[in-house]
Amino acid sequence: MITLTNIGKTFPGTRRRPAVTALDDVSLTVERGQVMGVVGPSGSGKSTLARIVNLLERPTRGTVTVDGVELTALSAGQLNSARRGIGMIFQQFNLLDSRTALANVELPLELAGVGRAERRARATELLQRVGLGDKLGSHPAQLSGGQRQRVAIARALAPRPRVLLCDEATSALDPVSTASVLTLLRDLTDELDLTTVLITHEMDVVKRACDHVTLLEAGRVVDAGALSDVVRRPLSPLATRLLPHPQAPVGEPVVEVTVGGAGHDAVLTELIRRYDVQVAVVAGSVETLGDQRFGRLQLRLDGAPEQVRPALEFLAAADPGGRDPGSEDTHDLDDRALRALEEAVA
Numbered sequence: 566m567i568t569l570t571n572i573g574k575t576f577p578g579t580r581r582r583p584a585v586t587a588l589d590d591v592s593l594t595v596e597r598g599q600v601m602g603v604v605g606p607s608g609s610g611k612s613t614l615a616r617i618v619n620l621l622e623r624p625t626r627g628t629v630t631v632d633g634v635e636l637t638a639l640s641a642g643q644l645n646s647a648r649r650g651i652g653m654i655f656q657q658f659n660l661l662d663s664r665t666a667l668a669n670v671e672l673p674l675e676l677a678g679v680g681r682a683e684r685r686a687r688a689t690e691l692l693q694r695v696g697l698g699d700k701l702g703s704h705p706a707q708l709s710g711g712q713r714q715r716v717a718i719a720r721a722l723a724p725r726p727r728v729l730l731c732d733e734a735t736s737a738l739d740p741v742s743t744a745s746v747l748t749l750l751r752d753l754t755d756e757l758d759l760t761t762v763l764i765t766h767e768m769d770v771v772k773r774a775c776d777h778v779t780l781l782e783a784g785r786v787v788d789a790g791a792l793s794d795v796v797r798r799p800l801s802p803l804a805t806r807l808l809p810h811p812q813a814p815v816g817e818p819v820v821e822v823t824v825g826g827a828g829h830d831a832v833l834t835e836l837i838r839r840y841d842v843q844v845a846v847v848a849g850s851v852e853t854l855g856d857q858r859f860g861r862l863q864l865r866l867d868g869a870p871e872q873v874r875p876a877l878e879f880l881a882a883a884d885p886g887g888r889d890p891g892s893e894d895t896h897d898l899d900d901r902a903l904r905a906l907e908e909a910v911a
């Protein structure tokens with residue numbers, strides 16, 4: 566688990582350059598087993614944040630706690646051993662060209678004084694796990710970008726860290742390699758019970774691999790939370806980027822509703838079941854976040870005013886947590902509605 570509390574980081578100025586405040590009062594928590602996406606534009610402080618988690622960069626203010634140990638309170642020697650619990654991967658892989666894949670993965674174990682047989686066994690096992698069992702003897706130049714990043718992941722995991730920091734780990738990869746590396750990172754987090762931070766400038770990375778997200782802008786946290794919660798918050802900047810508001814045709818009187826996700830998937834079904842109204846989907850966005858589908862729909866309700874009014878009130882108040890959990894058939898209808906929408910949107 567990672568806890569950053571009131572982190573500030575100011576790089577001092579020089580005669581030619583003014584001081585830069587890269588992070589300003591940033592607090593965030595990543596629980597074990599979570600994949601936290603940190604997104605934001607270039608220069609917003611993402612890499613500085615990653616480097617502060619393992620104290621490659623010292624914060625000007627605030628505390629960093631990893632797995633219950635306050636890193637900001639440790640001596641240099643203590644910090645070195647604490648850092649072994651934190652693996653890191655980068656956009657440019659940072660592999661040693663002169664070493665084979667196996668020797669690259671062995672390197673951190675060599676530095677930690679692990680014996681030859683043991684480190685060879687561990688490195689082989691990890692390379693097999695990341696799908697490179699047949700590339701142990703290959704040098705980085707003989708590997709694709711996606712394969713190099715897999716070697717880097719195996720190397721980062723060799724000392725059995727509890728935390729994995731990934732700074733733009735897929736930014737140099739093609740879409741297919743990106744997808745498979747993200748799946749690998751998600752699976753490894755679950756298997757090894759890691760605490761993973763994915764730094765990225767791409768919202769798509771967050772949608773695919775993360776369960777939590779923090780949005781940084783100019784060194785400040787402007788939005789944060791679990792993906793499934795954030796997406797339902799109407800005006801939050803992250804909600805809009807995760808699932809855009811659809812554009813209804815001008816002049817159409819519509820009501821917007823967000824559907825999908827655990828416990829929130831039966832709004833349309835309940836609407837139709839409870840009220841005698843015609844429901845037309847005028848516009849919609851659909852998005853898969855992790856393994857859940859969400860839709861932001863603009864609906865037009867037609868019918869007698871005494872039916873339409875309470876139906877609109879129902880939608881406005883829709884606290885989908887309050888739905889009847891006994892209604893089994895409800896998923897189908899909303900699933901069908903979402904599928905129809907996806908076809909319409911595609």
Ligand SMILES: Nc1ncnc2c1ncn2[C@@H]1O[C@H](COP(=O)(O)OP(=O)(O)OP(=O)(O)O)[C@@H](O)[C@H]1O
Pocket residue numbers: 576585586587605606607608609610611612613614766
């Ligand atoms: N060592 C440094 N000395 C001075 N300023 C720095 C240093 N490192 C980062 N900065 C400044 O801090 C700010 C945040 O930089 P950072 O690298 O964390 O951004 P980022 O969000 O990772 O950007 P990108 O998406 O381009 O990688 C920038 O204004 C940058 O110029």
Ligand SMILES: [Mg+2]
Pocket residue numbers: 611612613
């Ligand atoms: Mg960066």
